[in-house]
Amino acid sequence: MKFSFVNNTNQKYSSDEIYFVITGKNTSGQFCHVDKSGNLIPCNESDNDAPGHLTKNGQNWCHYLYTLNEISEIEVPPMYWGRAYISLGSPVYLRVINNGQDIVWPDPAYPSDPNADVYYDWVEFTIDNTGFFYGNTTQVDQFGFPMIIELIASDGSKKAGITESRSALFSEYVKTVPVEFQSLVQEPYRIISPFRGGFVYGGNYATYFDDYIRNMWQYYTSNQLQVRIPQGTFIGKVENNVFTFSKTDSSNAKYTIEYPTSSDIFRCNGVFTTGEAIQRLIQAQISAMFNRHILENPANNCKPEEFYKNSPANYYAQFWHLHSIDNKAYGFPVDDVCEQSSLIAHPNPEKLKVIISWD
Structure with a gap:
């Protein structure tokens, strides 16, 4: 072309x-x-x-x-x-x-x-x-x-x-x-x-998402998060400090996300880019929800009008x-x-x- x-x-x-x-x-x-x-x-x-x-x-x-x-x-x-x-x-x-x-x-x-x-x-x-x-x-x-x-x-x-x-x-x-x-x-x-x-290791704002990460990890120790990807619906919960997801069809496969850093969230890498394809798709969903500050309100996923309404969020991305x-x-x-x-x-x-x- x-x-x-x-x-x-x-x-x-x-x-x-x-x-x-x-x-x-x-x-x-x-x-x-x-x-x-x-x-x-x-x-x-x-x-x-x-x-x-x-x-x-x-x-x-x-x-x-x-x-x-x-x-x-x-x-x-x-x-x-x-x-x-x-x-x-x-x-x-x-x-x-x-x-x-x-x-x-x-x-x-x-x-x-x-x-x-x-x-x-x-x-x-x-x-x-x-x-x-x-x-x-x-x-x-x-x-x-x-x-x-x-x-x-x-x-x-x-x-x-x-x-x-x-x-x-x-x-x-x-x-x-x-x-x-x-x-x-x-x-x-x-x-x-x-x-x-300055939002990465050693920068002035390297801990920007830290409180939000801590709060979400605590919240999902007693609550469940539902994530939908083309391969199906997955339910996640924090177990032993690891966000662990399994498919709702009762299969035994587990898909995990280790505890992230603020830099991991902005980069959408680190703990969000490990494992096989299904795991990485789930990780991408969680990384995006962190950036858009909707992780505690999963019903707002894929509702752009609800993104970036609360801090902390990736306001650089919102601007564009x-x-x-x-x-x-x-x-x-x-x-x-x-x-x-x-x-x-x-x-x-x-x-x-x-x-x-x-x-």
């Missing part, structure tokens, strides 16, 4: 100042990049030092990028775990490692990252071998600038993303979120997510839902629980239009 990149920055950036790079995995799990002819080219560590490579902070970086002035529409072949990085005024700096099996991505948690002073954002996607497209905008790690994706097919189109101006978003964010979450603003470049900021098309956003890693994410999909799409905005 085609990806089309549209400069909607109102002349803040010319098309020769807007860069994009498309990377992802082929069917063998090898990281690749897409060249301007639409070929999927395996990444190699030697690309870091190849002719035309990028250099910053005394280190070489691979150069897989194009400007919109060079090419604004490109054929994208089937690929998995894909990312289309867009950067404004500067290329984004990527490095291939582990014999091409991994890429060092931009990381807003580290001031020493070469992209710390680069305006960038990205779209995530997969195009499987049948041509089925799954993709989304994301604020899971950070917000750089507003983008809209429009998936176009013969039977219509779907949109996701953010339509508001960048300056309005920065201003509204500072005005409306609690003071702890205001610390996530890294002007002028981005607003980072809680787990990229309030300011996104149809209130759909990826504000934390399992925001697709109850179909609240910005994911759009189609079995036979023609084009993905990526509209890049500023003010």
Whole structure:
């Protein structure tokens, strides 16, 4: 299918100042990049030092990028775990490692990252071998600038993303979120997510969810929690400090969640990413309920109007839902629980239009 990149920055950036790079995995799990002819080219560590490579902070970086002035529409072949990085005024700096099996991505948690002073954002996607497209905008790690994706097919189109101006978003964010979450603003470049900021181990707000975790663990020692996933209905209760679930069909299988940390909740990992597929689906439900502060009121699960009403909650994520098309956003890693994410999909799409905005 085609990806089309549209400069909607109102002349803040010319098309020769807007860069994009498309990377992802082929069917063998090898990281690749897409060249301007639409070929999927395996990444190699030697690309870091190849002719035309990028250099910053005394280190070489691979150069897989194009400007919109060079090419604004490109054929994208089937690929998995894909990312289309867009950067404004500067290329984004990527490095291939582990014999091409991994890429060092931009990381807003580290001031020493070469992209710390680069305006960038990205779209995530997969195009499987049948041509089925799954993709989304994301604020899971950070917000750089507003983008809209429009998936176009013969039977219509779907949109996701953010339509508001960048300056309005920065201003509204500072005005409306609690003071702890205001610390996530890294002007002028981005607003980072809680787990990229002070809400992880060693940070000023590393214990943000601790009281809520303690209260919920105590509550569910004497109460039961019902969780529904595609595989059935499961009943959970805290036993020996472990949240233990079993299916209502009386099977003997047990699915567990160890006592989490606040960081586990924001990251939706750690104790929420252990075990087999069914266990991980249950864990995703509980992680989402913590972020949305509805764990003590499971009847409100999948009722977005009831999310984030009480503290503590992930108010960073709430903000992006309030300011996104149809209130759909990826504000934390399992925001697709109850179909609240910005994911759009189609079995036979023609084009993905990526509209890049500023003010």
